[in-house]
Amino acid sequence: MAADTSAPVLTGPRLILAGFVLALTNFMVVLDTTIANVSVPHISGGLGVSPTQGTWVVTSYSVAEAICVPLTGWLVRRFGTIRVFMAAMIGFAVFSALCGLASSLGAMVAFRIGQGFCGGPLMPLTQTLLLTIFPPQKRAAAMGAWAMTTVTAPILGPILGGTISDNWSWPWIFYINLPIAIFCIVGVFTLLRKSETKTEIVPIDRFGLFLMVVWIAALQIMLDLGREHDWLGSSFIVGCAIVAAIGFVTFLIWELTAGNPIVDLRVFRHRGFTVAVTALAFSFGTFFASVVIIPQWLQSTMGYTASDAGYVTAFNGVLAVIFSPIVAKLSNKVDPRALVCFGIFWLGLTSVLRTFWFSGADFWILAAPQLVQGLGMPFFFIPLTIIALGAVNPEETASAAGVMSFLRTLAAAIGTSIGSTMWQNNAQTNRAELTNILNNGDQVIANAQQHGLSAEQGRGLIERVVEQESFALATNHLFAFAALIFFVSAAIIWLAPRPARPVDPAAAH
Incomplete structure (x- = not known):
């Protein structure tokens, strides 16, 4: 997504604070991709499941994020950058809280999917907004700071996740998102609401989106549950494999011929x-x-x-x-x-x-x-x-x-x-x-x-x-x-x- 050069350019302390808020948002989202990795044994024990099942906490977030990323461009054009950002941040905070409250694996996976859906657009949106609010001569420095949050968050994620799990309890790896999210929501609303982009009624490839969700979900379920269900010895796993294969082929054909594809293959x-x-x-x-x-x-x-x-x-x-x-x-x-x-x-x-x-x-x-x-x-x-x-x-x-x-x-x-x-x-x-x-x-x-x-x-x-x-x-x-x-x-x-x-x-x- 290109920056909207028609938006008002901030200056002085407001510009620095806005840049900090956007960088912090990106840091939080990237942090969540690694903070749960070292906590999988703790989460598995807390939910009464095996460590292998505990990895669903990681994969469900990634799958949801992957599905939502291609929708970011359409969402911005349809509803505006700031509105989408605010809705995604609020959703990310709500689902983070629900993840910490989850008492079963099913609930945890469902809430992580919601968190992934909301977190998916935030990384590209923070980049877009930085390019929007900073003048051309300062954009390289802004992107350098943004990139450093992308690099440093995976370093602190495992350390923070391990420390929290050992000294408090694993739900706090999700609860710590709440004060950061609230701060960023208030900051963006206060500083950037006038930088809202123009909206337009644009079509969305509904059938392509449906096909993408179906084949990705079937494939991931097959991979996650296959070992426990004896792979092809289970009719359920075979069914998932067939749905994934047919859905993938249909998705390819549809996206290559659609006038406005959800993923431009x-x-x-x-x-x-x-x-x-x-x-x-x-x-x-x-x-x-x-x-x-x-x-x-x-x-x-x-x-x-x-x-x-x-x-x-x-x-x-x-x-x-x-x-x-x-x-x-x-x-x-x-x-x-x-x-x-x-x-x-x-x-x-x-x-x-x-x-x-x-x-x-x-x-x-x-x-x-x-x-x-x-x-x-x-x-x-x-x-x-x-x-x-x-x-x-x-x-x-x-x-x-x-x-x-x-x-x-x-x-x-x-x-x-x-x-x-x-x-x-x-x-x-x-x-x-x-x-x-x-x-x-x-x-x-x-x-x-x-x-x-x-x-x-x-x-x-x-x-x-x-x-x-x-x-x-x-x-x-x-x-x-x-x-x-x-x-x-x-x-x-x-x-x-x-x-x-x-x-x-x-x-x-």
């Missing part, structure tokens, strides 16, 4: 865009899955608290903050394909480092790959956006950016579901294999009894060791597969042509 005719978003989807889906699974492993079998797991996870953003401005400058001087290849390849190398993790690893052995991973993140995101948006026609930039955001968010949900399933299944296989080759189990029990433990406690000790090693091996195998995906994604980026035109730095952020 015609931008995929540009080879550079297609290659870039393919690399983005696979890489980001793989990356986000690891961000969810690592805290689960640390808390479920490694004995870490949520706070300590948050510190380990948060290290991946440190170098990202440092190198983001450097990469932004390099993008105008170096072939962006080389930068993307380096960034994704670096993510693959850090995944290889994680294949050497073991059950006795100390904090820094676990945190070191997280720290060095951050170096590759800005090389991955910023130049990849330049390649994708530089490949399409100028008038298609907004549509292409919306498609990228949609696929990135959807890839996060799908990657998390597939990664969690692979991890759990691999752990079960490892457990069976380790049990079969276990040596001197009776001797271990006898030694335990000599040290004052009962036979039952001795068997529990063996069970604990087997479980710990099975999940450690599953984590190694998962990251070996992740490294392969990263390496392939790094290679295919060279199939894209070098961007034929420059891209606005704001779009790259």
Whole structure:
């Protein structure tokens, strides 16, 4: 969405305060994508469900956000930027409160979906409003501040989520949104209500929206519930697979022929865009899955608290903050394909480092790959956006950016579901294999009894060791597969042509 240059431009303290309010809004929304990751075991325990089911708290938010992002442009044109922003913020606050009050998994998933629907438009809207209220000569600095909130929020999310879960209770990871949301609502209403954009009656692709919701929902339900229902052994899962497949094909046909599509798939005719978003989807889906699974492993079998797991996870953003401005400058001087290849390849190398993790690893052995991973993140995101948006026609930039955001968010949900399933299944296989080759189990029990433990406690000790090693091996195998995906994604980026035109730095952020 382009900035509305006809809106009044703020000056002085009002401009600074408005910029702070918008940056804080973006920070809150991005924070919510990671703050729940380290709290999944706490939420699962509080709701009486398995950790695998607990990941639905993460995937449901991502799916809802993915569905709502393509609607942002239509909502703004139909109702106005400020009205949509205010409604989204109020809804985000209400659903945040309801998430904290949820007493069942069904209620939690429903409220997270509502939170995702409301949070989806806020990130692009904050960017649009910043470009609207700041004069042209100050927009680069404004977007730099906006980008820093996008980078720093994922660092603080795991730390904040772990600290709150350990020292208070998990509902407070949602309640903390309330004072921030109220402050931002009042701030936007007070400072920016005169910056409202013009509205117009525009058609919406209702059937395309219906098809998108159906096939995405069916696919996500299949991925989330498949393991528990024996996959194709369940008629329900088979039904979801059929609905997802038919819905997806119908969606493609409809969107390619509709006059006003909800998702403009015609931008995929540009080879550079297609290659870039393919690399983005696979890489980001793989990356986000690891961000969810690592805290689960640390808390479920490694004995870490949520706070300590948050510190380990948060290290991946440190170098990202440092190198983001450097990469932004390099993008105008170096072939962006080389930068993307380096960034994704670096993510693959850090995944290889994680294949050497073991059950006795100390904090820094676990945190070191997280720290060095951050170096590759800005090389991955910023130049990849330049390649994708530089490949399409100028008038298609907004549509292409919306498609990228949609696929990135959807890839996060799908990657998390597939990664969690692979991890759990691999752990079960490892457990069976380790049990079969276990040596001197009776001797271990006898030694335990000599040290004052009962036979039952001795068997529990063996069970604990087997479980710990099975999940450690599953984590190694998962990251070996992740490294392969990263390496392939790094290679295919060279199939894209070098961007034929420059891209606005704001779009790259």
